[in-house]
Amino acid sequence: MKPSTHKKLVFAGFGCAGLLTLLMIVGLLLSGKFGLDENRPGARQYSPQEAAAALDTLSRLDLPALAALPPSDLRILPPSALPAGDTIVWQESVLAAVVPFGDTFPPGAAQRTRWLDAGRAVIFQPARTPAASVGRAPRSPLVQGHVLLAAARRLADQHDRPRALVALRAALRLARGQQERPDLGRVRLGARLERDALDMIARDSGLAGEAQGERARKSLARLEAALEDLRTVSRLIEAAGAGPAGAPMLARWAADSALPVALRDELIRAVGYGWIFNPLEVTYGLGAARRTALDSLSRAHLPDELLSTLQSIQAMGSPSLTRRMALSVEYRIERD
Secondary structure: OOOOHHHHHHHHHHHHHHHHHHHHHHHHHHHHOOOOOOOOHHHHOOHHHHHHHHHHHHOOOOOOOOOOOOOOOOOOOOOOOOOOOOOEEEOOOOOOOOOOOOOOOOOOHHHHHHHHHHHEEEEEEEEOOOOOHHOOOOOHHHHHHHHHHHHHHHHOOOOOOHHHHHHHHHHHHHHHHHHHOOHHHHHHHHHHHHHHHHHHHHHHHHHHOHHHHHHHHHHHHHHHHHHHHHHHHHHHHHHHHHHHHHHHHEEEHOOOOEEEOOHHHHHHHHHHHHHHHHHHHHHOOOOHHHHHHHHHHOOOOOHHHHHHHHHHHOOOOOOHHHHHHHHHHHHHHHHO
């Protein structure tokens, strides 16, 4: 085939971006089909049987209880004071795109070293510092939290306990703020971040004191159990949403004002974005039952937080094959 003819066939149908997206989604689907790298989050997809089984399991669970987190212990850290006017500022230039929690790795391990290096992004400066010298915090709350924890560890290693506690407290405040969001994904993120902060406090009695370490160990055990329940509920909702046949039931649950808002938000996402985990819908378009379920939600009296999620789903309209492929990749990256 002549190169010019080949270009016409490829670019007339998809264009450069479309072809790239097609290659990405084919790789995504094949990795799931043939079991390659099946632990990678982006490889998740569900069969109709798995979707139906997940829906049946959800119908028999106490969802509000499983989606609830234990109350935070506000006494987990002792009071600490900074020199008058000092504040946390960010040096954005030293940040990596992804900062996994590294405190559990032994000294000298590459993962711990990279994590501690990221902590250099957090410094304490007097309030009079010119704004031009101050960077912005990372956009991802999880990255931001892990950098704050890295800064706390660096400061503790330098025997600067007051500033270490301030960085730790900032990470906990960020975690708890995420847990109050009307989005189960953000709630999970906040719980993960609080878990990491509690883990640091529980393992290092010199960081916050022995009494606080004991409190942290008790809180950590409760939070770990709750986080596992939260993961289970999230995965079941995701799996159930992958089957269009289950969308009407998920929509009815989402419209139930007795359920927590964050849980209802996750159910709406399962109705509106569940096709992303169903290769047939990615290829051929959204199922009729899914569209009917979305129509029913548009007639429900949803609070503003949930209405915003629904409107973002409705804004997709009827995406083309190329757009469905792109959305599938984008959503997985955003939510995983």
